[in-house]
Amino acid sequence: MARRTLLPGLLVAAALGSGVVLAAGAGGCGGTGSPAAPQFTSGGDASLAAQEGGPGDDGSTPVVDAEAGPPVVRPRVYVVHAAQAAPPLRFCLGVGSPSDAGAVLVGASALPLPDVASGGFPLPALYPGFAGALDDEGQDLSTLTVDVFALDATNPLVASSTAAGGPDGAAEIPCAALIGGDGLGAASDAGGALTLGRDYWLAGTIPAGQLAHGSTSLALVTDGVGLSVLPLDVASAVAPGALGAQFVQASSAWQSLRADAGGVTTAAIASFDAGHLTVVAADAGMDSVVPPTLVQADGVLLDGGATFLATVFGPDGGPAGPTPLTWPLAAGGVQEIDVTTFRSGGALVEAGPLALGDGYVFVLAGDPSVGAWWVNAADGGPAGGAGPGVVPNGRAVHVVALPVANP
Numbered sequence: 001m002a003r004r005t006l007l008p009g010l011l012v013a014a015a016l017g018s019g020v021v022l023a024a025g026a027g028g029c030g031g032t033g034s035p036a037a038p039q040f041t042s043g044g045d046a047s048l049a050a051q052e053g054g055p056g057d058d059g060s061t062p063v064v065d066a067e068a069g070p071p072v073v074r075p076r077v078y079v080v081h082a083a084q085a086a087p088p089l090r091f092c093l094g095v096g097s098p099s100d101a102g103a104v105l106v107g108a109s110a111l112p113l114p115d116v117a118s119g120g121f122p123l124p125a126l127y128p129g130f131a132g133a134l135d136d137e138g139q140d141l142s143t144l145t146v147d148v149f150a151l152d153a154t155n156p157l158v159a160s161s162t163a164a165g166g167p168d169g170a171a172e173i174p175c176a177a178l179i180g181g182d183g184l185g186a187a188s189d190a191g192g193a194l195t196l197g198r199d200y201w202l203a204g205t206i207p208a209g210q211l212a213h214g215s216t217s218l219a220l221v222t223d224g225v226g227l228s229v230l231p232l233d234v235a236s237a238v239a240p241g242a243l244g245a246q247f248v249q250a251s252s253a254w255q256s257l258r259a260d261a262g263g264v265t266t267a268a269i270a271s272f273d274a275g276h277l278t279v280v281a282a283d284a285g286m287d288s289v290v291p292p293t294l295v296q297a298d299g300v301l302l303d304g305g306a307t308f309l310a311t312v313f314g315p316d317g318g319p320a321g322p323t324p325l326t327w328p329l330a331a332g333g334v335q336e337i338d339v340t341t342f343r344s345g346g347a348l349v350e351a352g353p354l355a356l357g358d359g360y361v362f363v364l365a366g367d368p369s370v371g372a373w374w375v376n377a378a379d380g381g382p383a384g385g386a387g388p389g390v391v392p393n394g395r396a397v398h399v400v401a402l403p404v405a406n407p
Contacts, residue, residue: 075141075211076406077134077229079219081126082250082287082365084395086225087152088125090114091134092175094147094183097205104147104183110137110175112151115163120377120391124162125153129365129394131402134219145208149179150225151200157193201225216406218361220287223252228287232361232404236294243329244294244359245269245308246404247281251397253367254312255286261320263313267362269329271306274299280362294359294404302354304330308399310364322368327399329354359404366397373398 081089090112096104113135117124126132151158160166161173173193179185179200180192187196194200204219204227211217211229220228230248238244247267249255258265264283267290270276276299281290300306311324354360372382375393383390392398 072140073214073407074136074139075213076216077136077141077211077219078131078217078402079126079134079221080131080248080250080363080365080400081128081221081394082363083221083223083225084128084252084367085223086128086150086221087154088121088123088127089221089225090125090151090153090158092149092151092179092200093137094149095144096147096183097145097207098147098183098202106149106176106179106181106183108174108176108181111163111172112158112161112175112178115161115172117162120389122377123153123159127394129392129396129398129400131363131400140213141206141211142213143208146206146211147183148203148206148219148227149175149183149200150203150221151178151194155194155199158199203227204229214406216404218248218289218363218402220248220250220363222250222287230287230289232289233293233359234404234406236359238294238296238357238359239298240357242296242298243269243300243302243354243356244296244404245278245280246292246294246359246361247284247290248288248361248363249281249284249286249290249310250363250365251367252286253369254310254364254397257320257323257368258312261312261314263315263320265310265312267308267310267364269297269300269306269308270326271297271299271301273301273303273305276300289361300329300356302330302356304328306330308362308401310399325368325397354401360401361404363400363402364397365400366395368397370396372396 079091092106092110092112094104094106098104114124114126114132121127153159157167157173158178163172165171166173177191178194179196180188181190182188183202184190185192185194185196185200196202203221203225206229214234216232216234218230218232220230222228233246236244249265254265265281266279267281267284269278269280276297278295278297280295284290306329307326308329309324309326312320314320370393373393373396374383374385374390375381376383377389377391
């Protein structure tokens with residue numbers, strides 16, 4: 001099977017207190033020297049039962065029977081690692097309903113993903129604060145009950161098993177050998193070297209039918225390594241000169257700031273050049289999409305003069321420190337954002353840079369009290385800026401922007 005590569009969405013990030021806005025795109029930022037955000041990659045065979053009628057592994061377009069109607073647009077799912085205290089994660093998928101005492105099946109040849117390190121990060125993993133598109137392995141997830149297992153990518157056994165091979169020169173270790181064919185790990189007779197609740201977690205189960213054809217969803221890995229799956233707006237059209245926006249507040253540290261202030265979280269897009277201010281969310285709670293449909297921001301110039309901002313307002317109407325925080329939006333020039341590529345059903349899809357006429361979900365992640373955005377990959381210590389051996393610190397407060405359209 002051809003190797004599947006999924007790259008994260010646009011990462012728009014600010015160094016706390018500095019006002020300097022940086023971006024890590026899919027293929028590295030040309031001209032800025034900033035590294036790419038980590039790839040979300042699977043090097044193995046499908047973990048789920050084969051489905052018919054989807055695009056081929058080579059990205060080819062399926063043949064359409066004129067009498068059968070248009071081809072099915074399979075669900076698109078973004079995974080956002082928003083668990084501030086959790087380690088970098090890799091993922092295995094299973095099928096079944098463990099909460100109903102049903103059997104769980106983990107594919108015998110499926111591999112934990114991502115299994116390729118990228119962007120200067122030391123391990124193959126989805127790091128805290130980053131996002132990636134879930135590899136559906138060519139399957140129609142709308143028809144399946146999907147169990148999402150999150151593995152500690154720093155576990156020695158997991159870390160030593162990558163696309164380049166496993167321990168002692170052996171083949172890469174498949175999911176079934178790590179967490180067992182039934183997902184119970186070392187406690188099961190079905191094999192599995194890892195211990196559930198220590199080395200890996202059942203983040204959550206997505207019931208069959210929750211991920212509808214043509215839908216786009218956000219799967220937040222929350223504190224405690226849970227899973228919250230949120231539907232995004234794919235139905236609303238965005239005017240050619242506008243920027244569509246939804247907002248998700250996924251930071252527990254930000255939520256504590258809001259609770260301490262006794263106020264509300266407000267998100268907006270401001271275009272100072274054109275004198276426009278569009279409120280995206282007047283009062284955003286934790287782990288919810290606000291509003292349920294895209295807000296259209298007019299007068300946005302993607303030249304660095306427009307910003308996405310988030311503020312905690314106290315009962316007196318004033319901002320609570322250190323907010324407001326702002327992240328300039330640009331399609332190039334001041335802020336380099338490279339094209340993002342991810343796979344959906346085996347077909348390459350170009351997410352592209354921020355563009356007018358498109359809709360995005362802006363996800364707030366990270367801790368406002370973490371000051372260093374650039375850190376050394378080797379030891380995690382603060383770095384002065386982008387450069388060799390330096391990676392973005394996803395535990396610092398930032399915004400991830402993901403396109404909502406499907407296809």
